[in-house]
Amino acid sequence: MVKRGNVHSSPATFLHSVDPRIKLDQLGRVSLLCGILFILSGLGTDGVPQLVQSRTPSSSLTGLPDLPKSLSGYSYLIMKLGPLQLTRKGLSVASTASSLTFIIFQSASLCLATTTPEQLAFALRWFLFxxxxxxxxxxxxxxxxMLSLRFINLMFDEVRNVALGIVSRRINWQQLTMKETVDVFCFLHSADLQEYF
Structure with a gap:
C-alpha cells in the first residue's frame, strides 16, 4: 500500500527528469489562476437575477392548487454573499472551466519543459501531414x-538581462516621474530589440 505524499524513484517517468523548481513554480501559478477563475465563474454565472418574468399565469388565476415544495430540501441556490450568489449551475461551470484550464496549461508547460523543439515539430508535422x-x-x-521554440529561450534571456540591467543601475524609482520611468524602460527595451532587428 502506497501512502499519500511519498516520492517513489521507480518506475522512473519523464517527470523525474524535470527540475522540481520548474514544476512547483508553474504548478503554483496555474493553481492560482484556476482558483481565481473558479471563484469568478462560480459567482458570476448566475450572479445577476434574470429580468425575464414568467409568462404563465399564476396558480390563483388558473384555479390549480399550488405545487408543494420539495420534501428533500433541494435548493438551486447554494450560497449567497450579498449581491453575489453561488448556484448549482455556477458551481458546475466553475469546476469545469477551472479543471480544463488547469489541465491545458499544466500539460502544455510540462510538454514544453520535457520535450525538445525538434520532437514537437516532428509530432506536429506527423499530425498535420x-x-x-x-x-x-x-x-x-x-x-x-520550431524557430519560435528555439528562440523563445533567447528572448527570455534578454528579458532577464534587461531586468538585471535595471537592478544593477540602482535606480531610485520613487524619485522618478512617470515620463522618466517610461523613458528608462523604452531605452532598455529598444536596446534589446536592436539586437534582433
Missing amino acids: SLRYIGVPVAEIVLTL
Whole structure:
C-alpha cells in the first residue's frame, strides 16, 4: 500500500527528469489562476437575477392548487454573499472551466519543459501531414513552430538581462516621474530589440 505524499524513484517517468523548481513554480501559478477563475465563474454565472418574468399565469388565476415544495430540501441556490450568489449551475461551470484550464496549461508547460523543439515539430508535422493535400502549408507551420521554440529561450534571456540591467543601475524609482520611468524602460527595451532587428 502506497501512502499519500511519498516520492517513489521507480518506475522512473519523464517527470523525474524535470527540475522540481520548474514544476512547483508553474504548478503554483496555474493553481492560482484556476482558483481565481473558479471563484469568478462560480459567482458570476448566475450572479445577476434574470429580468425575464414568467409568462404563465399564476396558480390563483388558473384555479390549480399550488405545487408543494420539495420534501428533500433541494435548493438551486447554494450560497449567497450579498449581491453575489453561488448556484448549482455556477458551481458546475466553475469546476469545469477551472479543471480544463488547469489541465491545458499544466500539460502544455510540462510538454514544453520535457520535450525538445525538434520532437514537437516532428509530432506536429506527423499530425498535420494529411492537411497538405488540401493546400495547408504544413512545412511552413512546422518551421515557424520550431524557430519560435528555439528562440523563445533567447528572448527570455534578454528579458532577464534587461531586468538585471535595471537592478544593477540602482535606480531610485520613487524619485522618478512617470515620463522618466517610461523613458528608462523604452531605452532598455529598444536596446534589446536592436539586437534582433
